[in-house]
Amino acid sequence: MTGHSARHRRVRQGDAVGHDSSGPVVARAIHLHKQYGEGESEVVALDDIDVEFRRGQMTAIMGPSGSGKSTLMHCMAGLDTPTSGQVFVEGREVSAMGQKQLTNLRRNEIGFIFQSFNLVPTLSAEENILLPLQIAHKPIDRDWFDRIVHVVGLGNRLGHRPSQLSGGQQQRVACARAMMQRPSVIFADEPTGNLDSRSSKEVLEFLRRSVRDYGQSIVMVTHDPRAASFADRVLVLADGSITLDMDHPDYEEILDVFADNGDGDTAAEMAAAEETVEAIEDDPKVDGPASDAGIVQDPDDGEVQ
Numbered sequence: 001m002t003g004h005s006a007r008h009r010r011v012r013q014g015d016a017v018g019h020d021s022s023g024p025v026v027a028r029a030i031h032l033h034k035q036y037g038e039g040e041s042e043v044v045a046l047d048d049i050d051v052e053f054r055r056g057q058m059t060a061i062m063g064p065s066g067s068g069k070s071t072l073m074h075c076m077a078g079l080d081t082p083t084s085g086q087v088f089v090e091g092r093e094v095s096a097m098g099q100k101q102l103t104n105l106r107r108n109e110i111g112f113i114f115q116s117f118n119l120v121p122t123l124s125a126e127e128n129i130l131l132p133l134q135i136a137h138k139p140i141d142r143d144w145f146d147r148i149v150h151v152v153g154l155g156n157r158l159g160h161r162p163s164q165l166s167g168g169q170q171q172r173v174a175c176a177r178a179m180m181q182r183p184s185v186i187f188a189d190e191p192t193g194n195l196d197s198r199s200s201k202e203v204l205e206f207l208r209r210s211v212r213d214y215g216q217s218i219v220m221v222t223h224d225p226r227a228a229s230f231a232d233r234v235l236v237l238a239d240g241s242i243t244l245d246m247d248h249p250d251y252e253e254i255l256d257v258f259a260d261n262g263d264g265d266t267a268a269e270m271a272a273a274e275e276t277v278e279a280i281e282d283d284p285k286v287d288g289p290a291s292d293a294g295i296v297q298d299p300d301d302g303e304v305q
């Protein structure tokens with residue numbers, strides 16, 4: 001398959017991404033520039049990015065390793081500071097906030113989902129889900145809790161600790177935790193990166209449902225074209241710039257983009273790796289999902305709330 005439909009737009013340096021689409025904006029970056037180091041060690045991670053993320057949409061951010069995906073998400077979420085430019089969430093300028101305001105913003109407006117789940121190992125699933133609200137001394141809406149737990153499908157696992165749950169179940173706890181505070185936007189960094197394809201699908205279906213049924217806004221970094229195909233919109237980054245803005249692309253169209261970018265080996269490798277994983281999972285001799293074994297929690301990979 002070659003070429004892209006009119007729904008997909010090549011983006012050139014200086015173009016504003018998302019300004020021509022309908023729907024209110026939940027988060028926005030204006031001339032966002034991020035540079036690490038100086039002189040010979042200087043790296044431009046984000047090169048003058050203009051982008052808008054709309055409410056009630058799931059946006060996937062893709063691109064080769066080192067293209068700036070995590071930096072963009074961290075700057076949008078107030079976890080990293082831009083070198084220049086502005087970031088707004090709900091119309092409030094994140095890039096001008098002090099530490100206290102940032103903490104408040106992250107507690108009240110932003111939900112996080114990380115690749116390594118970041119659950120507290122000594123707490124039960126229920127306690128993990130409620131922890132951010134308790135830290136923020138906020139009241140617990142039991143009806144909302146019950147609805148989320150039902151949608152995530154964890155009803156009979158609430159008393160279990162993370163070590164007693166599969167990788168997919170742990171990530172669904174992390175999803176429920178992110179949804180519990182009804183954030184304006186959830187930022188998800190490779191949410192299915194540690195999961196087998198079956199668990200990935202469960203997590204992605206939950207995220208999709210939270211967008212469809214509850215109008216949740218989600219921005220998700222992923223390397224996985226299958227995960228990106230769950231999104232309403234896919235942005236492709238290269239060398240710190242957004243190069244493509246795709247509206248509801250399917251899996252084939254996403255694979256095609258990486259082939260078009262001269263990254264065909266990567267696309268072929270991704271498809272082959274996925275087929276191998278699916279074959280292993282479908283093999284009756286293999287007992288349980290691959291993700292149940294060997295999950296290592298990285299305590300430095302972001303914060304709990």
Ligand SMILES: Nc1ncnc2c1ncn2[C@@H]1O[C@H](COP(=O)(O)OP(=O)(O)OP(=O)(O)O)[C@@H](O)[C@H]1O
Pocket residue numbers: 036037043044045063064065066067068069070071072
């Ligand atoms: N703290 C840092 N100090 C110096 N350089 C950094 C730092 N963080 C990121 N970079 C550099 O900025 C660029 C963008 O990194 P970033 O992590 O955003 O890429 P990415 O697209 O998320 O990559 P990956 O897919 O491998 O996670 C890379 O060249 C990276 O080496």
